[in-house]
Amino acid sequence: MDTKPARKRSQMMLLLIAASLLLSGQTWAQGRVLESASHRFEEVAEGVWHGSGTGTVNTMSNVMVLVGEFDTLVVDSHVTPAAARALIDSLAEITDKPVRYLVNSHYHFDHAHGNQAFPQGVEIIGHEFTRAKLNGEIGNVLQERTFRSFSDPVPITVSSLERQLELASDEEQRVQIEQRLQTQRDYMNAIPEVRPTPPNITLQEKMTLFQVVADGSREIQLLHFGRAHTGGDVVVYLPQDGIVFTGDMMLPGLAYMGDAHVDEWPASLEGLKSLDFDTWLPGHGPVMRSKQPIEHFQAYLRDLWDKTNAMYREGVAWERAAGQIDMSNHADNFAQIRGPGVDSRAIRRIYDLLDQREGN
Numbered sequence: 017m018d019t020k021p022a023r024k025r026s027q028m029m030l031l032l033i034a035a036s037l038l039l040s041g042q043t044w045a046q047g048r049v050l051e052s053a054s055h056r057f058e059e060v061a062e063g064v065w066h067g068s069g070t071g072t073v074n075t076m077s078n079v080m081v082l083v084g085e086f087d088t089l090v091v092d093s094h095v096t097p098a099a100a101r102a103l104i105d106s107l108a109e110i111t112d113k114p115v116r117y118l119v120n121s122h123y124h125f126d127h128a129h130g131n132q133a134f135p136q137g138v139e140i141i142g143h144e145f146t147r148a149k150l151n152g153e154i155g156n157v158l159q160e161r162t163f164r165s166f167s168d169p170v171p172i173t174v175s176s177l178e179r180q181l182e183l184a185s186d187e188e189q190r191v192q193i194e195q196r197l198q199t200q201r202d203y204m205n206a207i208p209e210v211r212p213t214p215p216n217i218t219l220q221e222k223m224t225l226f227q228v229v230a231d232g233s234r235e236i237q238l239l240h241f242g243r244a245h246t247g248g249d250v251v252v253y254l255p256q257d258g259i260v261f262t263g264d265m266m267l268p269g270l271a272y273m274g275d276a277h278v279d280e281w282p283a284s285l286e287g288l289k290s291l292d293f294d295t296w297l298p299g300h301g302p303v304m305r306s307k308q309p310i311e312h313f314q315a316y317l318r319d320l321w322d323k324t325n326a327m328y329r330e331g332v333a334w335e336r337a338a339g340q341i342d343m344s345n346h347a348d349n350f351a352q353i354r355g356p357g358v359d360s361r362a363i364r365r366i367y368d369l370l371d372q373r374e375g376n
C-alpha cells in the first residue's frame with residue numbers, strides 16, 4: 017500500500033495549521049517537552065511522544081506513547097514493575113486518557129519486565145515469539161544469559177558506588193554519586209518483584225490498529241520483518257506521520273547481540289528501510305532523523321558474521337575470537353569501536369547458531 021499521498025496531505029494540513037497559528041499569534045505546540053521526576057516526554061508529532069528516563073528511576077529503555085481521543089497506547093514497559101509504575105504515573109504529564117494497549121517491541125527484560133505493572137484489562141500485544149519467551153514455553157528468561165549478564169552485576173555496582181561515595185571529597189561529586197547509588201539500590205531491590213508477563217494478543221507478521229484521534233483515526237501498524245535482534249522483533253509504524261518505533265532492531269549505536277540472528281538481521285532491516293518514514297524512535301537513545309545508520313549497521317552485521325564465521329572454521333574458541341575480531345573498519349560509523357575486540361556475548365551467540373547449523 018502506498019501511504020505517501022495521505023502523508024503528504026497531512027503534512028500540508030500541518031503547514032496550514034502552523035501558518036494559521038502564526039497569523040493568529042499563537043505558538044505552535046509541536047516539539048513540546050514535558051517532564052516528571054522520572055520521565056522526559058518529547059512530542060514528535062501531535063499525540064506521538066518519545067519517552068525516556070531522567071535518571072532518578074532506572075528505566076533502561078525508551079517508550080513511545082500514542083495519545084488518542086479516548087485512550088492511550090504505550091510501546092514497551094521498561095526494566096522493572098517499579099519503573100513501569102513510574103511511567104504510568106508520569107503519563108499524567110501528557111494525557112488523562114487511560115492506557116488501553118501496551119505493545120512489546122520484543123521480549124528482552126529492559127523492554128518487557130514492566131508488563132505486570134499495567135492494570136488488569138490493558139491488552140498486551142507482541143509477537144508470538146515474545147509471548148513464548150515470557151510465558152516460559154521457550155526457555156526461562158530469568159535464568160538466561162541475557163538477563164543474568166545484566167542483572168547479576170547490579171549488587172557489585174551498588175557496592176562500588178558505596179566505596180566511591182566514601183572516598184569522594186568534593187561535595188558536588190558526592191551528590192552525583194549519591195543520586196546514582198540511590199537509583200541503583202532501588203533498581204536492585206525492584207528486580208525480585210519481576211514476574212515475566214506475556215502479551216495476551218499476538219501477531220506473526222502484521223497487525224493494524226486504528227486509534228481515534230481528533231481529526232479522524234491514527235493508523236498504527238505493528239510489523240515483524242523477520243528475525244533480527246531477537247526471534248520476534250516488532251516495529252511500530254505510523255504511516256500518516258512518517259514515524260517508526262524500532263525497539264532494539266535498530267539503534268543509533270551497536271545493539272546487544274546475545275539473542276540475535278546476526279545473519280538474518282540485515283534482510284529484516286531491508287523491511288524496515290522499505291517503510292516511508294523520516295523519524296525513527298529507537299529503544300535506546302535519542303530521536304533519529306536519518307536513515308543512513310541503517311545501512312551502516314547492515315554492513316557491520318554482515319562483516320561481523322563473516323569474520324566470526326572465519327574464526328569458527330579455524331577452530332578458534334569463542335572467548336579468544338571475541339578478543340581478536342577487529343571491526344575497526346566501522347569505527348567511523350560507531351563511536352563504541354575503539355580497536356580490536358567485540359562483545360563476547362555476540363560471538364558466543366554466533367558460535368551457538370553455527371553449532372546448531374552444523375549439528376555440533
Ligand SMILES: [Zn+2]
Nearest residue numbers: 122124245264
Ligand atoms: Zn533488546
